[in-house]
Amino acid sequence: MNPIKRVAIVGGTHGNEFTGAYLIKKFEQYPELVRRSSFETQTLLANPQAFAATRRYIDQDLNRAFLNQDLQNSNLSDYEAQQAKAIAQQLGTKGSAQVDVIIDLHSTTANMGLSLLMANRSPDSLRLASYVSGTNPLVKVCLTRTDSESGLLRSLSELGVVIEVGAVAQGVLDAYWFQQTEALIYIILDYLHDCNQGTLTIADRPLTFYETIGSIDYPRNEAGEIQAMIHPDLQGRDYQPLKSGDPMFLGLDGHTIVYEGTTVYPIFINEAAYYEKGVALTLTQKQTVSVSKI
Amino acid sequence: MNPIKRVAIVGGTHGNEFTGAYLIKKFEQYPELVRRSSFETQTLLANPQAFAATRRYIDQDLNRAFLNQDLQNSNLSDYEAQQAKAIAQQLGTKGSAQVDVIIDLHSTTANMGLSLLMANRSPDSLRLASYVSGTNPLVKVCLTRTDSESGLLRSLSELGVVIEVGAVAQGVLDAYWFQQTEALIYIILDYLHDCNQGTLTIADRPLTFYETIGSIDYPRNEAGEIQAMIHPDLQGRDYQPLKSGDPMFLGLDGHTIVYEGTTVYPIFINEAAYYEKGVALTLTQKQTVSVSKI
Numbered sequence: 001m002n003p004i005k006r007v008a009i010v011g012g013t014h015g016n017e018f019t020g021a022y023l024i025k026k027f028e029q030y031p032e033l034v035r036r037s038s039f040e041t042q043t044l045l046a047n048p049q050a051f052a053a054t055r056r057y058i059d060q061d062l063n064r065a066f067l068n069q070d071l072q073n074s075n076l077s078d079y080e081a082q083q084a085k086a087i088a089q090q091l092g093t094k095g096s097a098q099v100d101v102i103i104d105l106h107s108t109t110a111n112m113g114l115s116l117l118m119a120n121r122s123p124d125s126l127r128l129a130s131y132v133s134g135t136n137p138l139v140k141v142c143l144t145r146t147d148s149e150s151g152l153l154r155s156l157s158e159l160g161v162v163i164e165v166g167a168v169a170q171g172v173l174d175a176y177w178f179q180q181t182e183a184l185i186y187i188i189l190d191y192l193h194d195c196n197q198g199t200l201t202i203a204d205r206p207l208t209f210y211e212t213i214g215s216i217d218y219p220r221n222e223a224g225e226i227q228a229m230i231h232p233d234l235q236g237r238d239y240q241p242l243k244s245g246d247p248m249f250l251g252l253d254g255h256t257i258v259y260e261g262t263t264v265y266p267i268f269i270n271e272a273a274y275y276e277k278g279v280a281l282t283l284t285q286k287q288t289v290s291v292s293k294i
Numbered sequence: 295m296n297p298i299k300r301v302a303i304v305g306g307t308h309g310n311e312f313t314g315a316y317l318i319k320k321f322e323q324y325p326e327l328v329r330r331s332s333f334e335t336q337t338l339l340a341n342p343q344a345f346a347a348t349r350r351y352i353d354q355d356l357n358r359a360f361l362n363q364d365l366q367n368s369n370l371s372d373y374e375a376q377q378a379k380a381i382a383q384q385l386g387t388k389g390s391a392q393v394d395v396i397i398d399l400h401s402t403t404a405n406m407g408l409s410l411l412m413a414n415r416s417p418d419s420l421r422l423a424s425y426v427s428g429t430n431p432l433v434k435v436c437l438t439r440t441d442s443e444s445g446l447l448r449s450l451s452e453l454g455v456v457i458e459v460g461a462v463a464q465g466v467l468d469a470y471w472f473q474q475t476e477a478l479i480y481i482i483l484d485y486l487h488d489c490n491q492g493t494l495t496i497a498d499r500p501l502t503f504y505e506t507i508g509s510i511d512y513p514r515n516e517a518g519e520i521q522a523m524i525h526p527d528l529q530g531r532d533y534q535p536l537k538s539g540d541p542m543f544l545g546l547d548g549h550t551i552v553y554e555g556t557t558v559y560p561i562f563i564n565e566a567a568y569y570e571k572g573v574a575l576t577l578t579q580k581q582t583v584s585v586s587k588i
Contacts, residue, residue: 022520022523022546025519025546026546029546029547030546030547054566054569054570055349109463109465109466167463168463169403169461169462169463169464169466169566170463170464170465170566171403171464171566171567171569172403172463172564172566173520173523173524173564174523174524174529174564175523175524175525175526175529175544176526176529178523179526225319226316226467229316229467229468229469229472230467230468230469231469232469232470232473235468235469235470250469252316252319252320252323252324253323253324270466270467270468272348272463272464272465272466273465275348275465276348
């Protein structure tokens with residue numbers, strides 16, 4: 001890995017995800033906690049207006065607003081479009097990043113525990129994910145199938161990672177998840193520092209990860225109104241296998257709708273913010289890759 | 295109890311509390327579920343604009359908008375003020391209620407399980423609470439200290455009850471709490487019907503209840519910013535005793551703030567909607583009253 005010179009820790013990209021927003025508040029008060037001698041650490045409360053309003057966003061989802069074409073489009077002028085441009089100015093745009101690593105802090109109402117969502121599959125990304133999940137077996141790693149351009153904030157740097165924790169309600173500061181997230185941040189910062197120092201020796205090890213392959217919406221009527229909820233047998237079972245014939249939805253009429261298809265591993269089950277996106281659960285496949293040693 | 299002629303079931307008074315809102319949607323589709331031969335049942339989605347926006351309210355908290363003086367104040371014209379007046383027109387105002395019973399469906403991010411929040415301490419209220427908690431020992435009953443006028447929707451009828459369930463995140467339809475709430479509604483409707491029929495014989499029994507006596511805000515700095523979170527040892531411990539010296543808050547600086555005072559039983563611990571109200575936890579005293587038989 002090339003030397004790491006600058007790291008950005010970002011919270012409150014979604015204003016009602018308090019874990020990350022209040023960690024940024026804490027690091028602003030106690031910057032020595034995230035200071036490491038071999039690189040510079042920046043902290044950023046990404047969506048202060050949404051945080052003040054306890055809403056995910058004011059005009060649009062900030063964490064979908066980082067496509068290059070949108071950042072360069074002067075016609076986009078709503079609050080989050082402006083905010084995305086200001087953040088890209090600060091952190092650098094794709095291909096000309098001013099920070100080497102972005103750690104973006106999120107929470108979910110789904111029972112996803114401690115998850116790392118990696119921006120891409122570069123060797124550096126896989127090594128980081130492998131190292132962190134090796135320090136804490138409760139950590140799950142998620143990858144997307146392709147490295148096609150995304151509108152996510154984490155995509156602004158080559159080494160972008162989301163720490164996604166839950167289940168935690170929107171608008172709630174939960175001390176357990178606050179502490180768990182804080183501990184993961186320090187593990188990542190220490191890892192990056194040790195990489196810079198050349199003091200890490202890590203053996204080859206396989207990395208288990210969950211690769212996003214699609215999603216399923218809630219059953220709706222012609223007016224778009226939800227007619228069924230996540231089945232109680234599926235609720236909270238993120239990262240568990242969902243097999244053909246397993247209950248998936250429970251209709252308002254009391255009938256069960258089962259899943260049909262090859263075995264998948266759902267995540268973001270019943271995430272509050274995804275109702276409007278037409279996503280009741282995100283489907284992944286469980287895979288393993290060999291990660292070469294450093 | 296006087297004969298019950300009309301019952302109103304209200305959901306979505308807070309637009310992001312999906313349990314009640316979707317139960318109303320269900321009852322609109324299947325009205326026979328809440329029909330009982332001895333009275334008329336109405337259903338009402340109280341705040342449709344807030345429900346469509348997945349927000350607690352648009353302009354102000356609808357469940358604080360039912361003070362008589364506000365209902366009669368023609369200068370109040372924001373969305374919820376108008377909605378409150380329309381609902382009072384439909385359900386009747388205090389002292390001239392057009393419905394005998396209001397069942398208002400709510401959810402909380404606090405770990406309050408199945409709770410009944412009664413509008414007052416009339417013998418009918420206490421008997422209903424006693425009956426329902428007798429059918430399900432998990433049901434907790436909350437009362438306010440006085441029967442002074444409140445701005446709550448449930449106060450529009452003599453026999454007003456809130457079913458409050460959780461922990462459930464805002465903007466999430468959770469099948470477990472949906473089914474638990476639905477079951478409690480049927481128990482209440484059947485009870486009211488049996489009262490009308492004169493077929494109930496219930497012995498004297500003591501009713502344990504939790505009486506609200508105050509609240510505590512999050513520690514804040516001079517700018518009003520939260521400086522401490524609910525302590526992990528207190529999180530989720532609604533209805534459990536909080537004794538002098540017990541941890542209450544965990545500061546961003548890592549220090550624990552303990553509770554000092556007589557033993558209390560907190561509820562609404564870390565309720566998302568109460569951050570803006572300056573309430574980190576509501577304090578109650580646990581009490582018992584004798585409820586005379588019907």
